[in-house]
Amino acid sequence: MSKSFQPDVTVDSRGATCPGPLMDLIGKVKKLDAGTVIELKTTDSSSSHDVPEWVAKAGHETLDVVEHEDEGYWSVFIETTK
Amino acid sequence: MTERIVIVGGGTGGTVLTNRLTDELATEIEAGDVEVTLVNDTPEQTYKPAFLYVAFGKKTMHEARRPLADLVDLRHATLVVDRVTGIDTENKHLTLAKDDGGLDYDHLVLAMGANLAPDEVPGLKEGGHHFYGPNGAEKLRDALAGFTEGHIVLSVIGVPHMCPAAPVEFVLMADAWFRERGLRDQVEITYTYPIMRAHGIKSIAEWATELFEERDINLETFFNAEEVDPDAKVITTMEGTELDYDLLVAIPPHTGSDLVTDAGLGDDGWVEVDKNTLEAKNADDVYAIGDVAELPTSKAGSVAHYAAGTVADRLASRVRGLVPTETFDGKTICFIESGMDEATFVEFSYGDEPVVREPSQLLHWSKLAYNESYWLTARGLI
Helix, strand or coil: CCCCCCCCEEEECCCCCCCHHHHHHHHHHCCCCCCCEEEEEECCCCHHHHHHHHHHHCCCEEEEEEEECCCCEEEEEEECCC | CCEEEEEECCCHHHHHHHHHHHHHCHHHHHCCCEEEEEEECCCEEECCCHHHHHHCCCCCHHHHEEEHHHHCCCCCEEEEECCEEEEECCCCEEEECCCCCCEECCEEEECCCCEECHHHCCCHHHHCECCCCHHHHHHHHHHHHCCCCEEEEEEECCCCCECCCHHHHHHHHHHHHHHHCCCHHHEEEEEECCCCCCCCCHHHHHHHHHHHHHCCEEEECCCCEEEEECCCCEEEECCCCEEECCEEEEECCEECCHHHHHCCCCHHHCEEECCCCCEECCCCCEEECHHHEECCCCECHHHHHHHHHHHHHHHHHHHCCCCCCCCCCCCEEEEEECCCCCEEEEEECCCCCCCCCCCEHHHHHHHHHHHHHHHHHHCCCC
């Protein structure tokens, strides 16, 4: 069951198309310490799959992907590990 | 009362807009009802797509520059060569580096382009070449001319960046260029991209990936350079990869303008605009076109060109007291070189997936012909 996390940082990429949301996230991750929880908001459906793929490749952790059907966007919660 | 339109930036967007406005509003300008002012920090315009050809010794920087005074209609517009140092959207005033009085405006269009930020990646400035500026393109030309064996890595570090097709073009041109010179067997070529595929646009990524395989160009995806060691010639990525190189050609990170951030017009220096009207979201009577505008499409000259047409039309309506109805649909057109004597072509608007045409010599000649006739675009003629 999905649950929402309390993010330390929110990256609002709603309205941006691929690769905008992923690049916004990568830009933010570069500047953050390990253990930071980030919420990436995206209206781009492919980002809800592509972002967790990058997060795994980069060695961070995807905590949850929550779809906000009424508002038409996804929240991808990530925790940095390094 | 005279309506003052000020355009900041004399690149493609700024010059096309100035010329379209002075053409459309010639009667009002002659009557003293409208003034059009173009502000740029240099007296010249540089045609940036030429840099790619400079790197391969096919063009010189001399061919890539023209005086702005030759490109805009100075009978109907004023050219101010000065640097804008501050934007006050409350009082509709610009401060300038040289002129203490600054400039007041009724309508402001920002078209300052994008800036390179190689310092964001430690070691990149010392260890990497690029072809995104005149000096970089000339230095890369010299490095390529002397390169006879080893590993060339083209790494796209910053996204978004100017001319999104250029990195793909560079490796395809390098492949053909080294083949022509009988050196390809001694040169390994690798292309890296930050996301899960070879390009942001899916159809271009698929097309490029197939060509890379055919032409023995290595592809590394999910590759975000974190550090470059210029002595060891190694790139280290956020994903934990290490890649050796002999010649690194990098697309540096890009930033917008501090002026934009300081004026509250957008975070990270890109002006937040309505994607169809190009009006700033955070201030009245401010527009942005070209690379400095945060739009869900490419940072390409054609976008600046078509967006300038939309803003010219909307501004002409505004100063005449009419309701502006013209909108921008994200139209983008790109020629893409796929070797030294063949090219393809894509066109798309917001939300479209472009079709990549079969590369041909005719399209290559079309791209070269457009490069020569670009100055007619800047003059607002094509």
